[in-house]
Amino acid sequence: MSTYLAIDQSTSATKALLFDQQGRLLDGLTLPHPQIYPQAGWVEHDANLIYENTLQAALGLLENHPELITDLACLSITNQRETFVLFDRESGESLHNAIVWQCRRGEAICSELEAAGHGQRVHELTGLKIDTYFPASKLRWLLDERPDLRERLADGSALFGTIDTYLIYRLTGGRVYASDHTNASRTLLYDIHRLDWNPELFELFGIETGRLPEICESKAHFGETDLGGWLADLLPICGVMGDSQAALFAQKCFTPGSAKVTFGTGSSLLLNLGSHPVVAEHGAVTAVAWVLDSRPTYALEGITNFTGATIAWLRDQLQLISSIEEAESLATAVPDNGGVYLVPAFVGLSAPYWRPDVRALITGLTPGSTKQHVARAALEAIAFTVNDALKEMEANAGIKLKAIHADGGATRNRFLMQFAADITGLEVRTSRTAELSALGATMMGMLGTSALGSDDLLQLASDFVGYTPQQDTATVAALLAGWDKAVQQVLHA
Numbered sequence: 001m002s003t004y005l006a007i008d009q010s011t012s013a014t015k016a017l018l019f020d021q022q023g024r025l026l027d028g029l030t031l032p033h034p035q036i037y038p039q040a041g042w043v044e045h046d047a048n049l050i051y052e053n054t055l056q057a058a059l060g061l062l063e064n065h066p067e068l069i070t071d072l073a074c075l076s077i078t079n080q081r082e083t084f085v086l087f088d089r090e091s092g093e094s095l096h097n098a099i100v101w102q103c104r105r106g107e108a109i110c111s112e113l114e115a116a117g118h119g120q121r122v123h124e125l126t127g128l129k130i131d132t133y134f135p136a137s138k139l140r141w142l143l144d145e146r147p148d149l150r151e152r153l154a155d156g157s158a159l160f161g162t163i164d165t166y167l168i169y170r171l172t173g174g175r176v177y178a179s180d181h182t183n184a185s186r187t188l189l190y191d192i193h194r195l196d197w198n199p200e201l202f203e204l205f206g207i208e209t210g211r212l213p214e215i216c217e218s219k220a221h222f223g224e225t226d227l228g229g230w231l232a233d234l235l236p237i238c239g240v241m242g243d244s245q246a247a248l249f250a251q252k253c254f255t256p257g258s259a260k261v262t263f264g265t266g267s268s269l270l271l272n273l274g275s276h277p278v279v280a281e282h283g284a285v286t287a288v289a290w291v292l293d294s295r296p297t298y299a300l301e302g303i304t305n306f307t308g309a310t311i312a313w314l315r316d317q318l319q320l321i322s323s324i325e326e327a328e329s330l331a332t333a334v335p336d337n338g339g340v341y342l343v344p345a346f347v348g349l350s351a352p353y354w355r356p357d358v359r360a361l362i363t364g365l366t367p368g369s370t371k372q373h374v375a376r377a378a379l380e381a382i383a384f385t386v387n388d389a390l391k392e393m394e395a396n397a398g399i400k401l402k403a404i405h406a407d408g409g410a411t412r413n414r415f416l417m418q419f420a421a422d423i424t425g426l427e428v429r430t431s432r433t434a435e436l437s438a439l440g441a442t443m444m445g446m447l448g449t450s451a452l453g454s455d456d457l458l459q460l461a462s463d464f465v466g467y468t469p470q471q472d473t474a475t476v477a478a479l480l481a482g483w484d485k486a487v488q489q490v491l492h493a
Helices: 047-064 066-071 107-116 119-126 135-145 147-155 163-171 200-203 241-250 309-316 326-331 369-397 414-424 436-448 473-491
Strands: 001-008 013-020 025-032 070-078 084-088 158-162 178-180 214-218 223-224 235-242 259-262 266-272 283-290 297-304 340-344 362-365 403-407 429-430 466-469
Touching: 001 047, 001 436, 013 436, 025 047, 025 241, 047 066, 047 163, 066 158, 066 214, 070 163, 070 241, 070 266, 070 436, 107 119, 107 135, 107 200, 119 200, 119 266, 135 147, 135 200, 135 235, 135 403, 135 436, 147 158, 147 369, 158 163, 158 369, 163 223, 163 235, 223 362, 235 241, 235 436, 241 266, 241 283, 241 297, 241 436, 259 369, 266 283, 266 369, 266 403, 266 473, 283 429, 297 369, 309 326, 309 369, 326 369, 326 414, 340 369, 362 473, 414 473
Parallel strands: 001 070, 070 235, 178 214, 259 403, 403 429
Antiparallel strands: 001 013, 013 025, 084 158, 223 235, 259 266, 266 297, 283 297, 340 362, 429 466
8 A cells, every 4th residue: 555745835834744545644743934024014934944844854754654665655745825935946945035925015016006907907817816915026026126036037047936836846856847736826927717827917017037837737747856865766746736725625625616714824715616717806816726637627715814823923922822722711711702803914804805904903802801802802803704705705606605614723623613603604514634735735646646536536534523503693693793893993994
């Protein structure tokens, strides 16, 4: 039986994981990396450290399981999607810190393009909004600030890529410069109808590049790696996929109308649309869910950019809690939020508002408010923001969901999952299977190595815990009214 090695490179950490051929997680190893905040609203990562962590996590995990090394079928990669790197063509080393999807430094460029009337055209081509959440404006900003990098990108001595591209390039020793559709489609430089880079978009954003990554299907063969010289035999890289789409795939949301939410640093909701894209009029964006055998599957996506990160903020910045788990015990120590609402617009609000200029707010505080109320408000905010995006997606797709699949670290928080079911009015099916993004990329690797066929994927074990709505409608309506009032305060501050 084959074993599959997967890398999950996320906003906060790099994980190496081992799966068996039934999709069961065997073991994993996680190495965190620091968030870099050069100034307010800017977020960066040390891309060279991310690569080193990728190697160290993979090697550390395999050293713990030497008996599995000869059984490895392939290496699969899933990653934070919109974070990008400029790196040296010869060495592969990054030439600037990776600029993270949360970073807002492209706001002025986005505003200029919107004011010039380009929003609708960009939306039609990409399915996305002109927003600094996506790389194009921040890449333009970097090239304006660093003319030396602009010159090098144009002559091809520097290369651009999302995290998947960067890792593939370094893992293959510079032999493969490629991305997959799920990652390329998040750049604002990719045409979702042509399924390729669009020169019109590069010109619009003022980006000239000598080379671009080849865009491949997720199950494609992306070269081989020896993990920095550690493996005696080359290991194929097969199964590359952006983290949110990979989770949708792992949840087996293969049919139109099926949907999932990944509760991560931010949260991503995806609703399968089938083979024809719906370019949403308001709020949601259109994503390439995957491309298989030249056939695209599209999805509507609702993005919330600061959900799980809100709880980390309580711990790391306010030091209100000592662990992520403590937030749940504090929240359940009070019967309700006491009128306290937290709108987590730390780096602006994304779907369905798309207001990068606004900032976070805690409202409703009284002399009787406690840290328990603030912790509860922070957890409730995750469900509120997900619900806002979800209702917008349903309206655009013209459907009414009955259930939504859920994954991500926050699904372990039982209070949050029950509150999400109450607020959305949907059954929330939280997967018992850990690490769904890595599993989704691995499932693509299984397809690419012909270990499994498409029909076989349906036979892989699935298990979930279901949370059904329990709260009465009057209480839910009052909570939603309070949330809407708080959001309006942020939007009109």
